[in-house]
Amino acid sequence: METDNTSLVIKTIGAEYTLRPGTIDTESKEVVALHGNSNVKGIYYKFTIKRLQKSAKSLPEGAEAASQINSVSVEAVGTSFTYSQIKDEIHNKLYNKESGLVQEKLSKLLSRDNKKSKYTNIDEEILELIGEIEEDLSVFIKNRIDSTSGSYSIVVGTRAIKDFDKPMMTKLTFTDKAGLKAPGVWYEGEGKWKKLSSNTVYIANSALFNTVKTGEYAMLVFAAAPSDVTDEYSYSGDIKILMSKYDLRDVFGNLESFYPEDNVKVKEAILLYEKVANKEGTSHGLTISQKAEKYGLKSLVGVGGVTRDITRQEIALIIMKVYCEKTGVNIQSLVPKRYVYISDEKDVDGNLLKPVLLVLDLEVMTVGERYAFEPKKPVTRAELVESFVKILEITKEI
Incomplete structure (x- = not known):
């Protein structure tokens, strides 16, 4: 594989595993130990896959499996035959x-x-x-x-291999159940299951993600039905759509209740941008202010800091950053395709006028009575979710 720079794909019912060149470290201590045995004439790698209905370890709280639980183990096998x-x-x-x-x-x-x-x-x-x-x-x-x-048997000895030197790409198919879907892993030697929330690609009813150790893998589904978001609520559809794609607990709390009419804080808007733009893996350990600076949102952290209510014009900026992130387009190259009239344009901050015009042109946000945008008005959680769903529909993310 390393000589030809090619990968090996192992296909099973409901799962595929792609071993890249270097996924198995042929110079690991386990392999070296086998080489040290004078009776070993050749070394092979045994890749064992089991499909389980139930894991030996408890799944994360509130989660159920939406796929079979796939158990993967790898052994280096030393043989007496060449x-x-x-x-x-x-x-x-x-x-x-x-x-x-x-x-x-x-x-x-x-x-x-x-x-x-x-x-x-x-x-x-x-x-x-x-x-x-x-x-x-x-x-x-x-x-x-x-x-x-x-x-x-010609086997002289075996050594378990638990760590991949380079990640193995895993693809699981799953049943489409209501709720937030995310890959879950229980790596050998670790105490519990954990959810992989970033760097996952969804294709129809399949998910592709990287695994770094052997163990058990499954698609998990978490309930996404806050008690205060009923089917009759006008924004319930958008809230459920976004909650089924992203873990909003990292943004708004445990979500037993969503509090859709609460105003959005600057901190929450930055965290939602981070999650939707798939930047969580690059910002571990940073404060909200440091994240804002890294994402080009430093202007949001001013008077009042990250705990103040965010305004409509600032949400326009974040929405357009999501659009640019998903499409690869620079906001400077964008211009509205039509004339956009705002009766209170003078109230829009100069550096935010372009994002405001663009979100109106894309019909992701709207003007109110007498064509007023009300740029300094706070945004509720429900309104924020509606705008995010609209921009993600435009960019074909949902």
Whole structure:
């Protein structure tokens, strides 16, 4: 794999695993220990996958599995046979003129009775026989390189490998259930399951994410139904959409209640931008003010700091930053496609006028009576969510 700079994809029912060059460290202490045994002539890697209905460890509070729980383990296996010896045995198992699998299946094909055959044409039978060869050969290889096969085994020793030197890409398919969906992992040696909230790509009912250790992986779904957001509430649809895609507990608290009519604080708006723009992994340990500076939102941290109510014109800036982040466009190159009239334009801060005009042009935010934008007015949580959902629909994120 390293020589050809290519990856190995292992496909199973409901899951795929992509081993990149360097995912398995062939110079790790576990492998070196096997090399130190004079009886070891070759080293192989045993990748074991199990599909479980239930994990031995409790899932995170409020979560249930939306996929099968996939258990992955890796072992370095030291054998008393060289690669050439094992290759010769496999070749003999396939092509021995008297007892080889190919000869066996060919004889079966040549002795077929067309009248009694369940197949409508010979091609179908050939495909089934090829499948039988693959299955029989797999069983042979497993038994030949298996430490549980007694005296027949050529295994000298094994070493468990728990850490990947480079992340393994994991793809899981899941059942579409209502709520926030996120990959969960329980790595070997760690005490509990944890949710992976960043760097996950969703394609239909599949999720792709990186794993750095062996263990158990599953798609988790968390309930997203605050008690104060009923189906009759006008913003309930947008709130549920955003909560099903992003973990808003990191922004607004535990969300047993959403408090949709509460005004949004500067801190909350910055954290929501961070989450939607997928920047959480780059800002660990930073204060809100430091994050604002890093994201180009330093202007929001002024009088009143990060605990004051954020204004409509400031939300316009954040929304356009999300748009630029998702599309790769520089805001300086954007211009409204139509004339946008604001009766209280004089009240908009000069450095925020362009974002305000752009959000109105995109119809992500609107003017009120007499075409007033009310730039200094606070924004409620429900209004904020509505605008974010609209911009994410435009950028095809939801």
